[in-house]
Amino acid sequence: MRAQQVTELTGPSGLRLAETAEPGGGDAVVVDLAAAGVAFPDLLLAKGLYQVRREPPFVLGMEGAGTVRSAPEGSGFGPGQRVVVVDMGGTWQEVVAADPGNVLPLPDGVPFELGAALPLNYLTVWFALRRRARAQAGETVLVHGAAGGVGVAALDICRALGMPTIAVVSDDRKAGVAEQAGAERVVLVDGWREAVREHTGGRGVDVVVDPVGGDRFTDSLRSLAPEGRVVVLGFTGGEIPTVKVNRLLLGNTAVVGAAWGEFLRQNPAYLREQWDELAPLLAEGRLTPLWPSVRPLEEAADALRELEDRSATGKLVLRLR
Numbered sequence: 001m002r003a004q005q006v007t008e009l010t011g012p013s014g015l016r017l018a019e020t021a022e023p024g025g026g027d028a029v030v031v032d033l034a035a036a037g038v039a040f041p042d043l044l045l046a047k048g049l050y051q052v053r054r055e056p057p058f059v060l061g062m063e064g065a066g067t068v069r070s071a072p073e074g075s076g077f078g079p080g081q082r083v084v085v086v087d088m089g090g091t092w093q094e095v096v097a098a099d100p101g102n103v104l105p106l107p108d109g110v111p112f113e114l115g116a117a118l119p120l121n122y123l124t125v126w127f128a129l130r131r132r133a134r135a136q137a138g139e140t141v142l143v144h145g146a147a148g149g150v151g152v153a154a155l156d157i158c159r160a161l162g163m164p165t166i167a168v169v170s171d172d173r174k175a176g177v178a179e180q181a182g183a184e185r186v187v188l189v190d191g192w193r194e195a196v197r198e199h200t201g202g203r204g205v206d207v208v209v210d211p212v213g214g215d216r217f218t219d220s221l222r223s224l225a226p227e228g229r230v231v232v233l234g235f236t237g238g239e240i241p242t243v244k245v246n247r248l249l250l251g252n253t254a255v256v257g258a259a260w261g262e263f264l265r266q267n268p269a270y271l272r273e274q275w276d277e278l279a280p281l282l283a284e285g286r287l288t289p290l291w292p293s294v295r296p297l298e299e300a301a302d303a304l305r306e307l308e309d310r311s312a313t314g315k316l317v318l319r320l321r
Helices: 040-046 112-117 119-132 149-161 172-180 192-199 214-222 245-251 260-266 270-283 297-308
Strands: 002-006 015-019 029-038 063-070 082-086 095-098 103-105 141-143 165-169 185-188 205-210 224-232 254-257 293-296 316-319
Touching: 002 297, 015 297, 029 082, 029 112, 029 119, 029 297, 040 297, 063 112, 082 095, 082 112, 082 119, 103 270, 112 316, 119 149, 119 205, 119 224, 119 260, 119 270, 141 149, 149 165, 149 172, 149 205, 165 172, 165 192, 172 185, 185 192, 192 214, 205 214, 214 224, 214 245, 224 245, 260 270, 293 297, 297 316
Parallel strands: 141 165, 141 205, 165 185, 205 224, 224 254, 293 316
Antiparallel strands: 002 015, 029 063, 029 095, 029 316, 063 082, 082 103
């Protein structure tokens, strides 16, 4: 089978398309993948900067969608079934053998490219909003990096759950993406705090979804309404900010982390629990994900470069067949 391997930890330049042996079955569900998602952790892994370091050669990718080739008895899956796979062992390859607990049924009518675009971003945001922030319908949510993969997922989920949103983006092109994803108000990075204050009548927002970090973090704290929460998902901006806890005390506010992958390592059954909550919204049309930017497997390095130079909008997906 074809696979994109990291041969050296130099980022996109370290990828090589290779022919490798297909994985065996055993107690795993063997899936012929049609598409695989591209996520920011893939870029970090390719540079040796992710919290879990892997030694080359290895295959990138943590999510994909395709058709079951074979499955162990009692797994709940059978040949020909359309599924989504969450597999930290690599999905940028044509066949994977995944633990049954990491395989999820894909609703009828959802194309494989779209299915591959969902797991990491949508389930991360679901975890951040529903479990960590305890966000409720009617609460206003501010989304940083709103035109990126996590951002558009957050806007879509908030729309489905009845949470008004304010999207923060860096330019007009990305503003259009955020509007497509369902943002009720879009503001540019320059002057965003003042725009939020004006839009909320000085009250502030109830929840901030922050996958960016960097120097805007303190202003996020200042933009919270009483009992508001900032949910930290990552640091695509590079800098890891610090918190002056007196700000939390004075506003009765909170900063919470949302490390979805780490939570799954400790609570693996939560993956299916999340999916069983989210998939019906997808099947009913309440969730309306933006169509991803799709590239062939041969262009995986270019997809990573789009994340690296921050030119990517929405979700990037690799077509494997």
